[in-house]
Amino acid sequence: MIAVEDEVKIVSGLKIDIIIAYVQRYKFGHEIDFVPPITGIHLAAITPKKHLVRVFHQQLESLDFNSNADIIAISFFSGFAEMAYKLAGIFRAKGKMVVAGGPHVTFCQEEALIHFDSIVTGEAENVWPQLLDDVIDGKPERIYNGTPCDMLSLPTPRYDLLPSAFFIKKVIQATRGCPFLCSFCTVPSLNPGFRFRPLEHVIRDASYDNFRFWWQKKVVWFWDDNLTISRPYIKVLLKKMIPLKKWWLTQASMDIANDPELLELMKESGCIGVFLGIESFGKESLRDAHKGQNKAENYRNAINEIHKMGIAVMAGFIAGFDHDSYEDISSMAEKLMEIGVDVPFLSIMTPFNGTPIYSKLSSEGRIISDRGWNYYNGYNVAFKPAKLSEKDLLLAHRMLWKKAFSFKYSFKRIFRSAITLRPGAFLLSFFMNSFYCYKKLRKNHPADACNL
Template sequence: MNILLIYPEFPDTFWSFNHAVSFIGKKAAFPPLGLLTVAALLPEKWSKKLVDTNVERLSDTDLLWADMVFMGGMTVQRESACRIIDRCKALPVPIVCGGPLFTAEPEQFGTADHLVLDEAELTLPLFLSDLEKGQAKKIYRAGEFSDLSETPVPLWHLLKVNRYAALSIQFSRGCPFNCDFCNVTALFGHKPRLKTPGQIIGELDRIYDMGWRSSIFFVDDNFIGNKRFLKDHLLPALIQWRKEKKGCVFFTECSINLADDPDLLSLMVKAGFDSVFIGIESPDETALSECHKIQNKNRDLLESVAIIHRSGLQVMGGFIVGFDSDPPSIFQRQIDFIQNSGIVMAMVGMLQAPPGTRLFDRLQRQSRVVRPFTGDNVDGTTNILPRMGMEALSKGYQRIMKQIYSPANYYRRVRTQLRALTPPEVFQPLDFQRFLSFFRASLRLGILGKERFCYWQLILWTLLRKPRLISVAVTLSIYGYHYRKICERYIYIRSKDGQ
């Protein structure tokens, strides 16, 4: 069979980095790791082709070549996914859909020929067996979680790797915590399931052998879910790998209790990690109790962030406003916390209720889920009726975004972070595209940009005070350009319209 794997388009969002990747000559931030893994689960004799609509156009010729289309995606890709389903039905080409978007709301995609849901390692073999018999069913579900030690190496050769800013790898699925608004545990469970160090090194070798010498994103929802295994097995293996393989740097997502373990911090830095995304959510203890974010309670969150910065890891932070317990003062408290913490990449969103979460179930019983979940944390909308009222939440949210992404405040946070940040032990090599990115940044930000004074002030300050972090300063400046573009598209325009 000829199999076409299609990745739907991401809208222009906080995490798309659409306005940043052009500085380094790339088309998209991350590749479709899930689809590449699905491709490895398909029969080896089948012909396979990947079209990522974020980096190339999907043509009718592509669709007509295929005997069957496989598509996966996340909620934020819903609009593009629906268009692709419609195109397949019009030709017609059978389409098989899976991934978080379809697993969370399968009833919304009745026009897809087959829904292979949950984890593909379990449900895809069942579908393929029935397909061979001519008895393929509409929906396939799994009643358990897969063993990641049996997950194959993604088929990287299907990918045009030079079009991406970073590549991706997965070490674990699942999270030991139970945050009220998060659907990770509904999808993957509470007990972290792990790949072996041998699997990870094998995948890294495959990536390295393709010539990749840049960022690699460990996409785990909580990389430190099993700290003992990390310290005893995976991180020592990564440190050993780095002795022979130069150039690649890692980043990932984890919980704030990383700050409580200096040995783990040290090992992650030695292994080549340079940044982590952490869900801070709120500086308010009552809000943290409300959403069961127990790992963030009873601690000095500012000091925890500072500890991680001093270790050499940049902290990217997630923040939420709109909890039932949020007082009117929460908006200024969020602004103050973000500015004082030096968290440059601060993803602030209104509280949303993803289907499958305890929050969704509770608010649905209260008739407070009023529109579909978009999956976009920072588009200035929510799918629930907030207790404080929509007008108060919207105005407060717009106020936060205007404050933290104004050039003066943004560049002030960059300096705060750089003051605390220990220079990394591993630097990315200065290739031609990164060399050009400095000149592109100098032109777009330092000459044509509204923030040119702030930009040059930061560059001069960094050269004098933290010269080893000059590439970090330029990179964060480029990110700031992207975030302001997102604010202009979603936040500032609503403020002008009075929404």
Template sequence: MNILLIYPQFPETFWSFSYALRFIGKKAAFPPLGLLTVAALLPAAWSLRLVDVNVDDLTDQDLAWADMAFLSAMAVQRKSTAAIITRCHGKGLTIVAGGPLFTAESDAFRQVDHLVLDEAEVTLPAFIEDKENGCPKKIYRADGYPDIHQTPIPLWRLIRMNRYASLNIQYSRGCPFDCDFCNITSLFGSRPRTKTPSQVLAELDAIYQTGWRGNIFFVDDNFIGNKGSLKKQLLPALIEWRKDKKGCVFFTESSINLADDPELMSLMVDAGFDSVFIGIESPDESSLAECRKVHNKNRNMLLDVKKIHRSGMQVMGGFIVGFDSDTPSIFQRQIDFIQQSGIVTAMVGMLQAPPGTRLFDRLVGERRVCADFSGDNVDGRTNIIPVMGLDLLIDGYRAIMRQIYSPRKYYQRVRSILKDLKVPAATVPIDWQRFLAFFRACLRLGVLGKERFQYWYLLIWTLARRPRMLPLAVTLSIYGYHYRRICELHIF
């Protein structure tokens, strides 16, 4: 049995980092971890081939080789997914699909032969057994959430790692919080399930043995969902693992209450974490109450961000405008918070309602869902009718993006975070492409770019004040170039 695993293309978004990747000679930010894990769950006798359309072309020869095509996708990949399904269907291939997009919108993909939904550890073995017995069903759903202690190591041999800027790994699934607009708990539950430290170390060993020394993203939706397990088991194990290793810097996602635990922050830094994405959403208490972001309420989030920065981890922040309780003042308040916090990577989006969330169900009942969920929170679109009115929301959103990603405002935040951050304990070795990235940045940003004055001022300032932070200053400058290009494409 020849199995072709296909990962659809990401559009150009903030998270694609497409313009930034060109500076370091990479094709995509991350490989398809879900498909690589699914591949490891398939029978050893089956022949496997993986095509990530973000880094390689899907050829007619690939399709002719295959007996079945396995697809996994997120909502933001919908357009590419539909095109791939049509192409596979035209070639007479049996199509098997799973992942967040198909789990949330299974009725929208009638050309798919078999929908293996929810978590593959539960539903994929049932499909394989039925397939080998000649009686596969249309849809496979899980009754509960699997124990991920038996989840296998992803099949890294199926990809060319040097095409990617970062690799990824998963420690836990599920989140103890239940935000109104988030579909994580509907997909993975509210009780975080974790892998054992030995599992995580085995996956890291598999990555390290390939020669990888770059960034590794822990893709957990809330890495600190089980603080006790982290502090007593995983982080001490990671600290020990790093003792004879070079490179392999980690970053992840967490909730803002990370700032409440100095011991946890210190352990994460010692374990090699240098960045964390946090859903801040709004500085407005009414908006936080509305979306049930209770853990962000009644706290000084500006101070919390500073605490995390000073621990040695950069905060990347998610922000939302368009809550029912938002007034026109929210746009300037978001700008002020972002500038004062020093959060360089500020992902601001208009509120959207993903299928499977309480927000979606409520707004469907109010007849306020007016379009498909795009899955891209920074594309200047929303799928709901906002209380404040769509025109006012769009104008306010554009005003935020124009300001925070103007060269002057952006480079101010870069200097702010460089002042606060500790020198990182773990660093990625400078390879040839990253060495060349400095000269590419000097040409593109320092000579050809509109931000040339801000760029050179930052480099001089960094050399004078924080010389060991120069690589980060250049990296953040390149990110800013990417963000501005995306804003020009979708928003301005």
């Protein structure tokens, strides 16, 4: 029987299915994941209450192709664009209105408009309710240009709509934006400026505990571009986090290592891991990345300072800068061990639309035009490298990946974490290294786009 409240919603509101599109990035699938993207559950939360919303993460659950939804809303980044277009075609053939948003749609509007009835560019908060009202009135626009929202009244994400296969469920956001201008990053053009939410709202979300398992209640993953940029803001936030007794993780810049007061507060408030965009060991490559703030000679000391607080260091590395040779790339496996990285994330340079690297490679005629969007997933080559052939860049990355997640190196990192890190940070290192090493042992390395 339909509850009276639902009956009212059905009469006055819409049924909306939000889909987070996905294409396998490992040969044998991706049966569990640690942390969900915040996009779908945030969009569900900012949807006015009169509408009925469901959220599907294609990575982990089946989609409902017989859905009775009025609107199918698809969010994706470039690497999953081909899948998103395919889904749009299927749902439109069934007579559904299909809308889309996300970074790819923002930077490839003409292409997206071929596949979707309406698109939302930029941030959705200021235009999503209007789009839904226009659909009810029968006159939706083709393009809704979202503007940066003030972040003053964002609701708690709809964690209740997440599938159980996400290990960590509580992703929250305190800030948006980053003052740096890394050549490969869409954040500066997508999330301009640096904005933050009221502290009491962040604490409200961090305190949300309606989960099944203790670790889902315990762990908070900040889905921020660069959480620690405003030191006065982050320091007050962390003081307010201390009584919650949570374990938390985030992305940050390496300069946090030079701020003992911040590191101490991070420790006291329960930080178990930070993701640092180290990117490269090469001076010229760091210059290419517009990442002058990173100095290879300081990596070891910076990681040491963070380890002194018992916090795990996750670090991103990119293969394929113009100065990278095969040896530079494959030798990163040893170097990242030497500097003490606990969990490495290894990707290939990807020229996303909206980034300086895209403009440069495009103007030099180096974007490989017949490579589809499946090549834009961080594990494949979509441009002509300067010093290597495309094939050698791919091979160098695969060699790096295999060495870095070999049993020997994975075990070493776990062992080192056991003796240097606090319990939550050790568990993080243990699970993530075991996860990637298991993939390596199953020969489940990143998939080549042509084999997907």
